Amino acid sequence: MSDSRPVVTRIAPSPTGSMHIGTARTALFNYLYAKHTGGRFLLRVEDTDRERSTEAAVQVIFDGLDWLGLPFDDEPVFQFARAELHRAVVLEMLEAGKAYRCWLSGDELTAARDKAHAAGHALRSPWRDQDPGPADLARPHAIRFRGPLNGDTVVHDLVQGQVTFRNRDLDDLILLRSDGAPTYNLAVVVDDHDMEVTHIIRGDDHLNNAARQSLLYQAMGWEVPAFAHIPLIHGEDGAKLSKRHGATAVTDFAALGYLPEAMRNYLARLGWSHGDDELFSDEQAIAWFDIADANKGASRLDWDKLNFVNAHYIRLADDARLLALVAEVFAARGETLDDARKAHALRAIPLVKERAKTIVELADQLAFLYRARPLVLDDKARGQLTDEVRARLLRLQTRLAAANDWGAESMEALLKAFAESEGVGFGKFAPALRAILTGGMASPDLGRTLSALGREESLARLDDVLSPVA
């Protein structure tokens, strides 16, 4: 464990074509801890699976971190490109007697494993203590770690506490495959060491690996980094979050209309807390975050709470930014907003943004602006239009036509004054007015609706219904 070196954390995703939300949270924790301690947050792309590691899949990682607002320091490290370095370390271990060549394969391997298990310990290859002959060396073989037979390996985990493993339960893992490819556990250790990573914050599915990796560090005489294994994120049913829960990828949440700052706040709060604080800024998160405060138990993704947090950040968001996001939603639906509509929407956004939980909802709530005239009223809406109501709305229309200020507050005042002069409550004309203006959709206060629609459109929609040219 290191106390003196500057903190270096990292996120080490493999390019699979999508970025899991759990990876996103792990990245967030690494990012927050690094920033909290004034350290660096690095990215390593574990692209050793050549099949899946396409350029596009790698780009997904960059885009995901970029969208989440988690910039990494320095240049990204690509694991596959470092294979020679990994091999060199294995050779070093071989020469130092910390590793050995193993020709075990297929049935032999299974038999050896079964025998080891029967004897109460993990696999030890017979080649561990057997000198190969010249003929052997010519044959392809793997290189295994010569693990300690006795004693314990203690992982000092910042989240899980001290976790003790018996060395006899840890097998002699393969360091270099018979095809010459380095294995995960070896590559990770070498890379983290070379990148000077001081704190490994990752999913607790790696807790067992921490013991194996600790052994490798020790064998090389390297300082073992601090570990922090955080629980995985589960779906609403408590099972590990997977495809069948719907959204799992960062891009899914973006498409669903969640803001990155909302994701950061929500994700930070999932498995970590700072007293009773629920809504907080990035600066606060950085100031408060300590990996030691992370929880040990798995937590479930709660859409209701995510929505609540997202709604909060939508209210705080800049209108022009929201407009751009809303335009994307419309575009995804094959509807482009021209400049006129954008200007219209920009005017309406401040009037409706406190009502939306997601950007998609925000777009939905702006839809009434763009309804084609004449609006089609449903039966219920038509039922509102008695002669009495028609006459009243005609009088309102006159007042509206005379109004100069179409701001939301002025409209609100106008409506109030009108109701007063009519000697009736809003209930006597508001539903009908809303139906005419919006086609019956739920909409903000009528003052706001009128203001958002604007003078020309509002009067035209009233005309459509009240004075049919017929």
Next chain:
RNA sequence: GCGCCCUUCGUCUAUCGGUUAGGACCCCAGAUUUUCAAUCUGGUAAGAGGGGUUCGACUCCCCUAGGGCGUACCA
């Protein structure tokens, strides 16, 4: 099978031996009211089970149950 980890309201969590077990989301009720929301006020709701240790356990220890991870020439 073996090893390791986890377990407080439905959900996210606070508590770090002594609290009427607190907050947030959800839900319910009320207020407001021109729809839907938002907002405000109030409310329901929890220590998996069983043993210990202790004057006193959610908190420490053990067992059981449930869940998760690992046990690969995957990462």
